Amino acid sequence: MNRVLVYGMTNNPGGIETYLRNLFRLVNPTKVILDFVVDFPEMCYAGEFQNEGARIFYISAKSQGIWKQWKELYKILKQNPEYRYIYFNILDAGAAITMVVPWLLGKKIIVHSHNNNTEKIKLHRICRPFLNFFSSMRFACSKSAAFYMYGNQYGKKAQIIPNAIDCKRYQWNPSTRLLKREELGIGGEYVICHVGRLSKQKNVKKLLDIFSYIHEKERSAVLLSIGDGESRDEILEYAKSLNLMDKILFLGRRYDVPELLQAADVFVFPSLYEGFGIVAIEAQAAGLPCVLSDRVPREVQVTQDVIFLGLDEPLERWANKIMKYKNHIRKNTRDRLIEAGYDIEYPGQAQIR
Numbered sequence: 001m002n003r004v005l006v007y008g009m010t011n012n013p014g015g016i017e018t019y020l021r022n023l024f025r026l027v028n029p030t031k032v033i034l035d036f037v038v039d040f041p042e043m044c045y046a047g048e049f050q051n052e053g054a055r056i057f058y059i060s061a062k063s064q065g066i067w068k069q070w071k072e073l074y075k076i077l078k079q080n081p082e083y084r085y086i087y088f089n090i091l092d093a094g095a096a097i098t099m100v101v102p103w104l105l106g107k108k109i110i111v112h113s114h115n116n117n118t119e120k121i122k123l124h125r126i127c128r129p130f131l132n133f134f135s136s137m138r139f140a141c142s143k144s145a146a147f148y149m150y151g152n153q154y155g156k157k158a159q160i161i162p163n164a165i166d167c168k169r170y171q172w173n174p175s176t177r178l179l180k181r182e183e184l185g186i187g188g189e190y191v192i193c194h195v196g197r198l199s200k201q202k203n204v205k206k207l208l209d210i211f212s213y214i215h216e217k218e219r220s221a222v223l224l225s226i227g228d229g230e231s232r233d234e235i236l237e238y239a240k241s242l243n244l245m246d247k248i249l250f251l252g253r254r255y256d257v258p259e260l261l262q263a264a265d266v267f268v269f270p271s272l273y274e275g276f277g278i279v280a281i282e283a284q285a286a287g288l289p290c291v292l293s294d295r296v297p298r299e300v301q302v303t304q305d306v307i308f309l310g311l312d313e314p315l316e317r318w319a320n321k322i323m324k325y326k327n328h329i330r331k332n333t334r335d336r337l338i339e340a341g342y343d344i345e346y347p348g349q350a351q352i353r
Contacts, residue, residue: 003033003082005057007098008089008112011042012228013253014197015278016089016114019141019163021045022344026164029053035083037076039069039098044253066097073101084108088135091115091275093127093149099134113140113149113158116297117273119200141276142297148275162299163278164344167334169258170285174330180256180263184249189222190326193264193288195257195279196271197229203270203293204235206311210270212242213315214322223248226260261286266325270311270318271295280306281342287330291321302340303333 008016024034035055036043039062046056059072077083086102087110088095099109111131118124132138132150138158140146147155181187192211196202204225211223225248232250239245254260257279261267267283269292280300283290289305296308305328307321338346 001029001031001033002084003035003055003080004085004087005077005080005083006034006036006087006089007038007095008087008114009036009038009040009043009045011040011044012197013044013255013257014227015163015276016091017044018165018278018282019114020089021048022163022165024049024052024054025166026344034087037073037086062094062097069098070101073098074105077102077105077107085110088112089114090149092118092120092124093131094120094123096127096131096134099131103134108136109134110137111135111139111149112161113138113145113275115273115275116142116144116148117201117295141278142299144297145275162341163276163281164342165278165281165285165337166345167285167337167343168345170261170282171334172287172330172332173262176259177262180259184224184263186222186263189220190218190323191222191224191264191266192322193224193226193261193267193283194269195226195261195267195282196269197227198225198232198235199229200231201272201274202227202229203272203311204231205238206270207268208235208239208242208244208248210268210315210318210322211248212244214319215244215247217319218323218326221247224260224264225250226252226254226257228252257282258286261288264288265328266291266322268322269293269296270309272311276300281337284333285337285342287333289325289328291318302336302342 037057039059057076060068062069085108089112132154139161140158141163146158194207214221267288267290271293274296277296277300280290284303291307294308294310337343
């Protein structure tokens with residue numbers, strides 16, 4: 001049995017965390033066990049992983065001092081020599097700084113890119129040559145994420161791994177929809193849903209501008225915002241300035257996203273950039289039509305009810321595309337996701353086995 005040490009989990013159940021949880025459930029524990037090293041004070045899904053035999057090691061964040069992080073990681077790897085592979089799931093090449101320790105100890109470093117842009121572009125470009133030098137295997141969630149992380153030379157050689165999900169958990173269920181709407185206090189409203197961190201990348205202010213335009217035309221519209229992040233206070237203040245607080249449910253971090261998607265009518269995702277956008281796959285698995293920014297990789301489109309729009313297009317166009325689905329009839333889309341390789345029970349050819 002091999003134990004692989006995984007880096008990339010945080011305290012926020014986002015895209016990387018969802019991918020790693022699904023991967024954890026997929027691997028055969030008699031052959032491989034995934035353990036985790038985390039530079040956050042807490043880790044989402046920790047209880048589930050530990051109940052299945054996973055170990056979790058906590059180290060200091062780089063912001064607390066790189067020498068401190070290196071020392072703690074060095075101690076873990078020296079005390080646990082069984083870790084021959086360290087699997088880095090990352091958003092930018094700055095993670096190469098953390099890779100120094102396992103590389104010096106002769107570990108095999110696997111890198112998986114989950115992003116196609118960053119706000120820390122200078123650091124990313126400085127660190128990318130080191131990341132490519134340290135890494136033994138290179139994966140990415142999309143072609144754009146591969147070229148962004150590794151550059152042209154290594155990006156074209158990276159293996160693309162579809163971010164498969166447990167489609168059964170998201171499958172369209174009218175009974176779940178009614179129960180969740182009752183729980184949320186939603187009746188016959190038209191429910192627009194966004195799942196993502198409250199951060200600059202997710203372009204939540206743009207989402208609020210779009211919703212404000214819609215609300216002027218359609219008073220029954222309600223927005224579900226699922227997620228938390230560093231911009232929470234700023235976003236709440238912006239919503240207040242638009243007089244929308246009574247029409248938006250800021251739900252924060254939730255672990256019932258499959259059920260919340262049942263309660264929605266349309267999924268909207270105006271991100272500035274995305275390595276993949278696994279939540280768009282989850283939304284389609286729930287039978288939801290999706291209106292996405294054109295910065296989201298085209299690989300996420302599985303069903304016919306997906307629209308990509310430019311972020312510079314007028315609010316009216318975004319609003320019209322969102323409202324066209326007001327009387328949309330939901331369907332079971334699992335067969336489409338299986339065919340595309342996004343169902344974890346029926347992984348595509350590129351999916352890790």
